[in-house]
Amino acid sequence: MTWGDTDIQTLQRQADRRRQWGRFGLYAGAILFAFLAAFPFSWALISMFKQSNDLYVKENNPFWFNEAPTLEHMRLLFLDTNYLTFITNTIFVGLVVTAITLLIALPAAYALARLRLRWGERLGIAIFLVYLIPPTLLFIPMTRVITSLGLQESLWSLILVYPTITIPISAWLLMGFFKGIPMDLEEQAMVDGHSRIGAIARVVLPLMFPGIIAVTVFAFTLASHEFIYALAFNKSSAVKTIATGVPTELIRGDVFFWQSLQGAVILIAIPIALIFNAFLDRFIKGFTMGAVKG
Amino acid sequence: MTTTTATKQRYLGDNPRFLAGLFMSPAVLYIIALVGFPFVLAIIYAFTDISTGNPELEFVGWATFRRVLADPVFREALWNTFLFAVIANVMVVVLATALAEILVRDFKGKWLVRFLVLLPWVAPVSLATITWLWTLDSIFSPIDWVLRQLGLITENMYWLGQPGTAMTSVIAVQTWRIVPLAAVIVMAGLIAIPSDITDAVAVDGAGFWRRMFQVTIPLLAPIIAVAVLFGLILTISDMSVVYVLTRGGPTNSTQVLSTWAFIKGIEGGALAQGAAVALFLLPVLIAITAIVLRLARRREVM
Numbered sequence: 001m002t003w004g005d006t007d008i009q010t011l012q013r014q015a016d017r018r019r020q021w022g023r024f025g026l027y028a029g030a031i032l033f034a035f036l037a038a039f040p041f042s043w044a045l046i047s048m049f050k051q052s053n054d055l056y057v058k059e060n061n062p063f064w065f066n067e068a069p070t071l072e073h074m075r076l077l078f079l080d081t082n083y084l085t086f087i088t089n090t091i092f093v094g095l096v097v098t099a100i101t102l103l104i105a106l107p108a109a110y111a112l113a114r115l116r117l118r119w120g121e122r123l124g125i126a127i128f129l130v131y132l133i134p135p136t137l138l139f140i141p142m143t144r145v146i147t148s149l150g151l152q153e154s155l156w157s158l159i160l161v162y163p164t165i166t167i168p169i170s171a172w173l174l175m176g177f178f179k180g181i182p183m184d185l186e187e188q189a190m191v192d193g194h195s196r197i198g199a200i201a202r203v204v205l206p207l208m209f210p211g212i213i214a215v216t217v218f219a220f221t222l223a224s225h226e227f228i229y230a231l232a233f234n235k236s237s238a239v240k241t242i243a244t245g246v247p248t249e250l251i252r253g254d255v256f257f258w259q260s261l262q263g264a265v266i267l268i269a270i271p272i273a274l275i276f277n278a279f280l281d282r283f284i285k286g287f288t289m290g291a292v293k294g
Numbered sequence: 295m296t297t298t299t300a301t302k303q304r305y306l307g308d309n310p311r312f313l314a315g316l317f318m319s320p321a322v323l324y325i326i327a328l329v330g331f332p333f334v335l336a337i338i339y340a341f342t343d344i345s346t347g348n349p350e351l352e353f354v355g356w357a358t359f360r361r362v363l364a365d366p367v368f369r370e371a372l373w374n375t376f377l378f379a380v381i382a383n384v385m386v387v388v389l390a391t392a393l394a395e396i397l398v399r400d401f402k403g404k405w406l407v408r409f410l411v412l413l414p415w416v417a418p419v420s421l422a423t424i425t426w427l428w429t430l431d432s433i434f435s436p437i438d439w440v441l442r443q444l445g446l447i448t449e450n451m452y453w454l455g456q457p458g459t460a461m462t463s464v465i466a467v468q469t470w471r472i473v474p475l476a477a478v479i480v481m482a483g484l485i486a487i488p489s490d491i492t493d494a495v496a497v498d499g500a501g502f503w504r505r506m507f508q509v510t511i512p513l514l515a516p517i518i519a520v521a522v523l524f525g526l527i528l529t530i531s532d533m534s535v536v537y538v539l540t541r542g543g544p545t546n547s548t549q550v551l552s553t554w555a556f557i558k559g560i561e562g563g564a565l566a567q568g569a570a571v572a573l574f575l576l577p578v579l580i581a582i583t584a585i586v587l588r589l590a591r592r593r594e595v596m
Contacts, residue, residue, distance in 0.1 A: 022502065029396045030403075033389075034410040037474065040425035041413055043436055047428065055434070062436035104324055107317035115314045123318070129583055130325055132523075133333070134531030136552040137576065140559040140569045141335035142328075144349075164328045167321055196308045225418045227534040228552075232560050243418045247538050258428060265424055269417035276416040277409050284482045 041269065048073065048263035055258060073259035077250075081257075082237045083264055086245035089155055093241060094220040096159045101166040101219045102212065108167075109174030110200065114183070124175065131168035135228045143232050157233040158241070162226060166219040173218065176289030177211030178204070214282040217275055224272070242268055339569035346563035358566045367546045368571060371554040378465055378550060379529040385469045386525045387518060390476035391511070397477060398484045415474035423538040426467050430454050430539075454540055457547035464548050468535050472528055476521040483517030484510075516589055523582055530578055551575055 046063065047055060054060055054067035077083050111117065112124045135142075142161060143152075151157040181204060189199035205212075230244040237249055242264075250261045343354050362368050397408060414422055429436060430453035441447045453459045487510070495509050511518075533552035536542060542549035542557065551574055559568015 018501070023401075026396060026399055026401055029392065030401060030407045033393050033396065034407045037412075037414050037470070038410040040422075040429045041417075043429060044425045058433055058439075062434065062439050104320045108321035111314045111317035115310045115317075117314050117318075127321070127325075130329055132527055132583065133329060133579070134527060134552075134575070136531040136533060136555065137336060137572050137579070138329065138332045140555065140565055140572060141332040141339060143560065144335070144565070145328075145332060161328060163324060167324060171321060190308075196313060221416065227418075227420045227537075228556070231537075232556070243420045247420050247424055256428075261424060262428065265417070265421040268421055269413060272418070273409060273413050273416045277405070277412060280408070280412070280478070284478065284485070288482050288486065 041266065044262035045266050048259050048266055050259055052259070073257070074263050076257070077260040077263050081260065082240070082245060082249055083260075085238060086240055086242045086249075087268075089239060089245075090224050090241040090243075093155050093158050093162065094223040097162040097166060097223040098216050098219045100159070100163045101170050102215065104163065105167050105171040105174055105215070106208075106212075109171045110178055110204075112171070113175045113178035124172075127168045128172050131165070131172070135165070135226075139228050139232050142229065146233050152233055153236055153239055154234070155239055158223075158226070158230060161229050161233075162223045165226065166222050169222070170215045170219050173215050173283070173286040174208075174211060176286040177208055177214075179289050180211075180285070181207050210282065211286065214279050214286060217279050218283060221272060221276060224268075336569045336573060339566050340573050342566050344565045346565065354566075358570045362567050362570045367549060368554060370546055371542075371549040371551050371571075372574065374461075374548060375530060375550045375552075377461075378468060379526055382465050382468045382472065382529045383522055383525045385465075386472050386476050387522060389469070389473045390480050390521060391514070391518065393473060393477040394480035394484055395506075395510075397481050411477070412474045414471045415478075419471060419532070419534045420538050422471060423467060423535050426463070426470075427454075427539060430463055455544060457544060460540055460544060460548050464536055464539055467539060468529055468532075471535065472525050475528075476525055479521040479524065480514065480517060483514050483520075486517075487513050519585070519589060523585065526582060527579075531575060 043062065046065070049069035049071070050065065051067045051070050051072070054065065057066070060066045108127070112120055112127075117123065146152050146157045146161070149157075149160075151160060185203050185207070186196075186199040189203045190196060194202060224241070225243060226241075227243045230241050231248075234240055234244070237245060240249065246261065246264045246268075250257045250264060338351070340358055341353055341355060342351050343358060344351060393411060397404075397411075401407075428434070432450060432452050432455055435450065435453065437453075438447065438450045441451070451459060453463045491509065491513070495505055500508070531552055533550065533556055536548055536550055536553045537556070540548045542553045551571055555568045555571040558564050558571060562568075
């Protein structure tokens with residue numbers, strides 16, 4: 001059978017139409033998802049600058065300014081609440097936890113990725129499973145442990161406990177990054193007379209730098225997200241993090257400081273989301289590589 | 295090969311077994327001390343009647359479990375946990391697969407779309423939930439405002455004030471938060487499918503939906519399972535969304551095991567009962583673990 005010109009043209013037209021519908025569906029879907037995901041945030045972004053006699057009128061359009069925007073509630077947030085304390089606490093806890101995480105997870109990940117341990121595969125899976133044990137199961141005895149160590153009402157309670165959340169997932173990610181570095185490089189360095197640890201320090205770690213940055217971002221984000229332990233261990237506002245401080249201190253009884261509250265959320269969520277986005281592709285690569293057999 | 299082995303033995307750190315022990319032990323010890331030990335303690339607590347007022351470990355057998363089970367709030371929490379997990383995860387799978395299909399394609403403004411759809415996941419969960427607290431406000435809810443403008447309602451919905459709508463809200467917010475993570479996991483799977491398979495099927499004339507259901511989804515099944523596992527663990531164990539939105543109310547209608555354990559054990563001081571409530575998550579957790587292990591093993595075979 002031979003193809004007539006008209007047949008080819010019809011097929012071509014069908015394919016074109018299909019492609020056009022495909023593009024249309026793609027954009028419609030992308031816009032719909034973006035809208036659904038960002039809706040409450042976009043709304044918070046406007047509310048944070050609203051005057052009270054604009055925000056608290058039931059009939060006013062909630063999606064735009066009916067009165068002139070104001071920075072009044074942002075001033076309140078930074079000067080009259082403990083918001084800055086919560087931020088400093090979160091950064092301090094995040095940094096120390098990330099440092100502990102790297103110190104412990106880096107060697108473990110290297111061992112799992114490179115040393116061809118007899119029980120390596122199982123240990124790798126076991127470490128991953130630890131990540132799946134939710135704080136919900138542990139927070140009650142953990143609160144007792146923290147109290148008996150005298151660490152309650154202190155940031156050190158969080159610093160001690162958060163690595164249990166960050167180490168397993170970071171070790172898994174780092175394992176993936178180690179597998180992405182050719183084994184020959186360090187073998188060559190060892191042939192050249194370096195010890196194994198010397199080869200790791202001189203050849204492998206510099207190549208791991210992007211991976212280490214990615215894990216730093218990931219561990220820091222996890223630490224800043226944590227809610228249950230922070231709520232259970234620390235009740236005085238001087239030692240609260242953003243995750244617990246904002247929901248508990250800016251809502252007093254039934255009085256909500258809505259504009260300040262919305263501002264507090266936006267000013268944290270947007271920077272974290274921007275940084276996380278920049279590293280997303282690297283996270284995906286690390287997780288997929290971690291599952292590859294070394 | 296002999297040269298490398300010879301080189302390896304020059305320093306103590308070159309002995310792989312020594313190095314493995316040195317490198318692994320900090321992680322293993324940390325996990326044993328701060329995950330293993332509290333876990334055992336949780337089980338011990340559940341068989342005592344320890345409370346903040348009476349911190350003595352006195353074993354009472356199954357009495358604590360019996361007291362927990364006799365409580366109608368506990369049964370409601372158990373049922374709600376199940377309901378939330380199942381409904382939320384069905385929605386998560388459908389939405390995340392669709393979102394992942396979008397995000398692997400190239401289009402204008404992709405970075406912005408990616409930034410916006412990831413917001414619910416990367417913002418700290420308690421803060422992300424606060425935006426919903428206002429969106430679902432009893433008086434000033436913008437959703438209600440739109441519905442009023444459209445003439446669909448005259449009275450406000452009181453989303454979080456009535457059992458039915460409160461349940462719907464909690465499930466919706468939980469889904470909203472987990473979809474981005476699940477989409478990223480599925481995306482990783484989509485990228486890993488060799489494009490020549492999908493291309494070949496497309497050349498053979500299969501349309502989008504046939505390609506989707508007969509090629510892509512079967513190939514994606516294992517990775518979708520991984521996404522579901524994460525989703526299940528998050529919905530079953532997370533208490534932040536419920537705690538911030540409703541604190542389990544109105545009248546315990548949105549109570550789940552995690553919030554109930556917190557309210558009993560930490561806020562009420564009944565440590566033993568709180569631990570017992572949380573332990574009901576364990577069988578579910580073990581089932582999920584078994585599935586993970588099985589998946590991991592299957593990938594090894596491939």
